[in-house]
Amino acid sequence: MKFLKSLLRAGTSSVFAISAFTISAFASDTTIIHAGQVLTHPGKAPLQKQTITVVDGKIVSVTAGYAKQNNTDATYIDLKNSFVLPGLIDSHVHLSMEWNPNIRLQAVTKRSGDIAFDAMINGQKTLMAGFTSVQDVGGPEEVFALRDAINAGKIDGPRIRASGRSVSPTGGHGDTHGYISKVLDVFRSPTICDGADDCRRATRAAIKAGADIVKITATGGVLSNTAAGTGQQFFQDELEAIVQSAAKMGRQVTAHAHGKAGIESALKAGVKSIQHGTYLDKATVRLFKKYDASLVPTVLAGMTVVDWAENKDWLPPASKAKALKVGPQMLNMLRIAHANGVTIAFGTDSGVSAHGDNAREFGYMVEAGMSEMEAIKAATITAAERMEMGDIVGAIAAGKFADIIAVNGNPLDDITELYDVDFVMKNGKVYKNED
Numbered sequence: 212m213k214f215l216k217s218l219l220r221a222g223t224s225s226v227f228a229i230s231a232f233t234i235s236a237f238a239s240d241t242t243i244i245h246a247g248q249v250l251t252h253p254g255k256a257p258l259q260k261q262t263i264t265v266v267d268g269k270i271v272s273v274t275a276g277y278a279k280q281n282n283t284d285a286t287y288i289d290l291k292n293s294f295v296l297p298g299l300i301d302s303h304v305h306l307s308m309e310w311n312p313n314i315r316l317q318a319v320t321k322r323s324g325d326i327a328f329d330a331m332i333n334g335q336k337t338l339m340a341g342f343t344s345v346q347d348v349g350g351p352e353e354v355f356a357l358r359d360a361i362n363a364g365k366i367d368g369p370r371i372r373a374s375g376r377s378v379s380p381t382g383g384h385g386d387t388h389g390y391i392s393k394v395l396d397v398f399r400s401p402t403i404c405d406g407a408d409d410c411r412r413a414t415r416a417a418i419k420a421g422a423d424i425v426k427i428t429a430t431g432g433v434l435s436n437t438a439a440g441t442g443q444q445f446f447q448d449e450l451e452a453i454v455q456s457a458a459k460m461g462r463q464v465t466a467h468a469h470g471k472a473g474i475e476s477a478l479k480a481g482v483k484s485i486q487h488g489t490y491l492d493k494a495t496v497r498l499f500k501k502y503d504a505s506l507v508p509t510v511l512a513g514m515t516v517v518d519w520a521e522n523k524d525w526l527p528p529a530s531k532a533k534a535l536k537v538g539p540q541m542l543n544m545l546r547i548a549h550a551n552g553v554t555i556a557f558g559t560d561s562g563v564s565a566h567g568d569n570a571r572e573f574g575y576m577v578e579a580g581m582s583e584m585e586a587i588k589a590a591t592i593t594a595a596e597r598m599e600m601g602d603i604v605g606a607i608a609a610g611k612f613a614d615i616i617a618v619n620g621n622p623l624d625d626i627t628e629l630y631d632v633d634f635v636m637k638n639g640k641v642y643k644n645e646d
């Protein structure tokens with residue numbers, strides 16, 4: 212086996228004309244991890260002194276005790292002094308961009324290739340921070356190219372579930388604002404729609420472009436350059452048309468929503484998750500439960516835009532005004548949602564905040580009353596299930612992809628341990644191992 216592996220490494224220079232495909236049919240790659248403490252299923256107590264065996268990118272077993280190092284074909288990894296947990300999952304990122312003072316100019320200066328390379332780098336920062344899967348909700352088609360290139364093994368990055376461009380009403384949060392009309396014509400997206408029939412067309416256009424999930428903007432939002440508030444924007448019949456036409460093509464819908472009426476209309480229409488949820492109250496909570504929908508709180512984004520509004524001269528006046536209203540609400544929103552039993556999936560809106568800082572959201576989750584265990588479960592098992600990836604990631608268990616991270620200290624005692632992840636494995640490949 213060792214010989215075959217060295218042949219593979221030698222590549223085309225080898226005198227043996229055996230293709231990689233021929234060899235991979237019988238040469239397996241085995242990695243054995245000795246884990247001092249391991250949270251295999253967040254929500255259940257961590258286990259001590261376990262051996263995790265990974266073959267060809269997937270976990271095949273988790274067994275008690277440290278297995279002897281007698282498998283000469285295996286690579287052994289010593290995490291005996293570490294706390295090991297499943298790869299983290301962020302349900303709300305925008306890998307194609309990162310907010311900065313020049314972003315409005317960059318919209319008309321960056322080429323498709325520039326966007327794609329930036330998205331690749333942002334994805335790699337995210338992976339190195341311990342986030343092995345993400346949901347990219349709202350971005351150009353370069354994100355689909357990134358998703359597909361990562362899945363094909365051409366480049367490194369997190370596993371991506373992507374929506375592409377948001378479905379939004381004309382002039383709504385997902386439309387483009389604040390340029391001369393000639394420039395706005397360039398930005399015209401097939402996912403902008405008005406009226407139920409047109410919204411069916413727009414939803415189908417999003418799926419045709421490559422959407423795994425349909426993202427809609429049910430209400431206004433902070434960073435769109437328009438003084439149109441953060442209340443409901445789509446009508447009920449438009450929301451229902453979007454959800455139903457997405458369902459006919461096997462897609463779920465997730466809704467950006469701040470205002471209470473917009474959140475509630477979206478839930479009644481059948482969206483599976485709400486992003487932000489700023490002005491929810493106890494009546495809204497009842498609808499989350501009735502429709503089995505989840506909340507992605509993105510408190511980090513709220514804190515970030517308040518900081519800009521107060522301390523930096525980055526935001527156009529319309530956005531600044533909205534930031535100062537919405538941001539301070541978000542921590543209390545999460546407190547209400549959690550205290551009343553809403554299912555919460557971890558999400559940051561990274562791209563507003565810097566990529567790679569995703570774990571900062573954990574600090575706000577604990578500040579809002581979640582236990583460390585609840586916060587970690589939201590970023591693993593719950594996020595995986597709610598992103599329709601529950602069978603492949605979210606836990607350290609036989610049959611799942613080997614997405615495994617580790618930190619030095621115990622994050623159940625101090626959640627900020629996750630701000631600095633020391634070991635990252637995705638699909639069995641080690642990306643980071645700092646002793």
Ligand SMILES: [Zn+2]
Pocket residue numbers: 303304305348349560
């Ligand atoms: Zn967002």
